[in-house]
Amino acid sequence: MDHPPLQAIRNIGIISHIDAGKTTVSERVLYYTGKSHKMGEVHDGAAVMDWMEQEQERGITITATTTSCRWRDCWINLIDTPGHIDFTIEVERSLRVLDGAVTVFSAVEGVQSQSESVWHQADRYRVPRLCLINKMDRIGADYRRVLEQIVKRFDARPVLLQLPLGEEGDFAGVIDLIGEQCLLFSEADQGLTVTAEAIPAERLEEVRSAREVLIEAAADFDDQILNDFLDGRTVDSSRLRAALRRGVLECQLFPVLLGSALRNKGIQPLLDAVVAFLPSPLEAPPVRALVEGDGLQERFLSCDPDGPLCALAFKVFSDAGRKLTYLRVYSGTVHAGQELFNGARGQKEKIARLFRMHAHKRERIEAARAGDIASAVGLKDVLTGDTLSAEQEPLVLEGLSVPEPVVSLA
Ligand code: GDP
Numbered sequence: 001m002d003h004p005p006l007q008a009i010r011n012i013g014i015i016s017h018i019d020a021g022k023t024t025v026s027e028r029v030l031y032y033t034g035k036s037h038k039m040g041e042v043h044d045g046a047a048v049m050d051w052m053e054q055e056q057e058r059g060i061t062i063t064a065t066t067t068s069c070r071w072r073d074c075w076i077n078l079i080d081t082p083g084h085i086d087f088t089i090e091v092e093r094s095l096r097v098l099d100g101a102v103t104v105f106s107a108v109e110g111v112q113s114q115s116e117s118v119w120h121q122a123d124r125y126r127v128p129r130l131c132l133i134n135k136m137d138r139i140g141a142d143y144r145r146v147l148e149q150i151v152k153r154f155d156a157r158p159v160l161l162q163l164p165l166g167e168e169g170d171f172a173g174v175i176d177l178i179g180e181q182c183l184l185f186s187e188a189d190q191g192l193t194v195t196a197e198a199i200p201a202e203r204l205e206e207v208r209s210a211r212e213v214l215i216e217a218a219a220d221f222d223d224q225i226l227n228d229f230l231d232g233r234t235v236d237s238s239r240l241r242a243a244l245r246r247g248v249l250e251c252q253l254f255p256v257l258l259g260s261a262l263r264n265k266g267i268q269p270l271l272d273a274v275v276a277f278l279p280s281p282l283e284a285p286p287v288r289a290l291v292e293g294d295g296l297q298e299r300f301l302s303c304d305p306d307g308p309l310c311a312l313a314f315k316v317f318s319d320a321g322r323k324l325t326y327l328r329v330y331s332g333t334v335h336a337g338q339e340l341f342n343g344a345r346g347q348k349e350k351i352a353r354l355f356r357m358h359a360h361k362r363e364r365i366e367a368a369r370a371g372d373i374a375s376a377v378g379l380k381d382v383l384t385g386d387t388l389s390a391e392q393e394p395l396v397l398e399g400l401s402v403p404e405p406v407v408s409l410a
Contacts, residue, residue, distance in 0.1 A: 004075040006303060006371045007280045011328070013081040013094060015122065016104035017115040021134040024261040025104055025270075029078060032267055033069030034358075066315075066326055066373050068356050071271045077373040081118075095121055097314045097328040097373070100128045100248075100278030102270065107133045107141035107258075111149035119154050126285070128248045130255050130273050136164055137171045137260040147256065158256045159217045159244065161273065163203070163210055171265065174258055175199055177211045178237050178244075185265045192264045217253055218243035241276055248277045281371030287330045289387070289395040292343070299395065305369035307331035309340070310395045311388045313379070325379045327388070330397070333369045334376075334388070341391040342382055348391060352378025 014029075016022040066079045081094040081101075095101075101122060105111060122129060131150065133143045143164065150158045162174035165182060173184040173194075182197040199207055215235050219226035222243035228235050247253030255277055259266020286300040289310055301310050309332030316325050327334065334340070336354045341347070355375045356363045368374035382388070389395040 003367075003369060006282045006305075006369075008074045009077065009280050009371050010074055010274055010278050011077045011079060011097065011099045011281060011371075011373055012274060012278055013079045013098045013101045014104060015081050015095075015101050015118050017106075017109075017112045017118070020104045020106045020109070020112075020115070021261045022104050025102070025132065025134065025267070026078060026080075028261050028264055028267045029076075029271065030067060030069060032264075032271065033071050033076065066357055066375070068358050068373070072275055074275045076271070076274060079373065094314060095125045095127055097312065098125075098127050099281055099284045100130075100274070102274065103129050103131045103254075104134050104261075105131060105146050105150075106135045106138075107143050107146060108135050108138045110142075110146045111153050116153055119156075123154075123251070126251050128251055128278055130248070130257065130270070130277060131158060132261075132266070132270055133256060133258050134261050136258050137169060137263055137265070139168050141168055141171070143256075143258055150254070150256075156254055157217065157252060158254045159214055159247075160210060160256045161214070162256075162258050162269070163207065164258050171260060173197075174266065174269065175203065175207055176269070177207065177214050178240055180207065180211070180237075183269060185263075187264065192268065194268050214244075215240065217247065220252070221246040221250075245277050249279050249283060288398045289330075290398060291393075291395055298398075301331040301395075303370045304331055305333050305371075307370060308393045308395065309334065309388070309390045310397065311340075311368075312397055313382045313384055313386045313388065316382065316384050322377055323379070325376045325382050327368065327374050327376055329368050329370050329372050329374070331370050332390070333367050334374070335367045336365070339391070340379075340388040341394050342386050342388055343394045343396040344386045345381060347381055349379045349382055349388070351376045 014022050014026055066077055068075055068077050079094055079098055133146050135141055147158050150156055161177055164171055165173040165175060173182055175182050182199055183194045184197050185192045186195060215225060215229050218240050219229055225235055225239060225243050244253060244255060248255060255273060257266060257270050257273055259270060281303045284303060286302040289299050289301055291297045291299050301307060311327045311329040311334055313325050314328055336351055339348055339350050342349055354365050354368055356365050357375055387395060387397045
């Protein structure tokens with residue numbers, strides 16, 4: 001399919017302190033979604049692993065790019081964000097193109113200073129976030145401590161969506177507090193299957209009080225839930241999910257999931273949460289662009305494929321001698337072969353080819369619409385941070401137009 005529906009797109013990044021497990025989580029996400037992409041074909045799991053090994057050898061998928069993968073009915077564009085403090089400007093640039101993010105914390109090490117700086121940057125760009133408390137299988141894993149740290153150090157409101165089943169090496173699943181069921185991870189067929197089971201009687205009280213906390217958080221975003229809760233009526237789970245989503249989009253609530261990326265555990269519920277709670281580009285706030293005319297005027301652009309063309313080059317690098325420019329299209333539609341205007345440099349540029357980068361291949365596409373992430377070949381002098389628009393309607397996105405050298409993978 002050339003154009004996924006806009007409401008089915010999730011432009012997200014995985015952000016974390018170094019060593020918390022970002023790379024492992026990203027790999028698992030690609031493995032899972034890459035695998036499901038191939039489901040209808042004759043390839044078996046081994047073919048998927050071959051592809052992963054190649055990608056790892058080239059170091060491209062995980063370390064330096066954007067990958068589109070499919071989960072259920074959604075297209076997830078996974079945008080790489082550097083985790084190291086030295087790349088703060090780069091982190092800021094990539095945060096700007098994210099509509100949502102998954103913040104990974106280690107259940108053992110907890111919140112660290114780098115996690116704090118990335119969190120505050122994400123606050124600045126108002127990026128809605130989910131949290132994954134990773135390494136739940138490790139000795140000393142303590143998710144409650146991480147929750148407390150999120151409250152104290154970020155002054156944020158985390159909402160726990162799951163309770164663990166089993167501790168440390170015996171971490172075997174989670175209790176899903178919204179659906180009120182146990183999700184047991186079984187490690188069959190190289191991946192994992194999530195099977196739903198009934199909650200054991202001895203955990204019912206604990207689940208009830210954890211769910212109450214969740215409902216109280218959701219009640220701030222839905223009066224009906226508040227009334228149901230106060231009157232002791234059952235709260236409908238789809239209504240609960242919708243209210244939590246509102247809280248997430250307003251950057252007021254941060255749902256928390258538990259997992260262990262190393263052992264694949266918890267990645268499927270995480271993907272489900274990305275689809276359920278993080279926004280599509282249609283729900284992202286309009287971007288502010290400056291128009292040259294009688295002095296500089298500002299213009300707010302919402303995600304409209306028929307609007308004035310406005311795309312941001314957020315990453316430029318050279319791959320096998322070819323310059324590849326990653327674009328986030330905010331408004332309008334970019335076509336292969338189209339002439340564009342680089343407002344920051346006052347230059348015309350032509351896009352030779354456009355691609356969507358999949359987990360396991362590069363797909364040529366004819367057009368990228370508002371909300372899409374694509375890579376382009378043919379843009380000669382475009383640098384990271386430049387805005388591309390139509391010559392007759394030049395626009396420059398506010399800020400970040402800082403020249404930087406082309407990154408080479410060679
Ligand atoms: P990054 O620096 O954030 O990208 O972290 P990595 O994904 O490279 O992970 C750092 C280390 O932690 C590696 O040795 C991983 O194998 C290990 N690791 C990642 N996730 C888990 C997990 O859930 N459980 C355990 N036990 N180890 C993990």
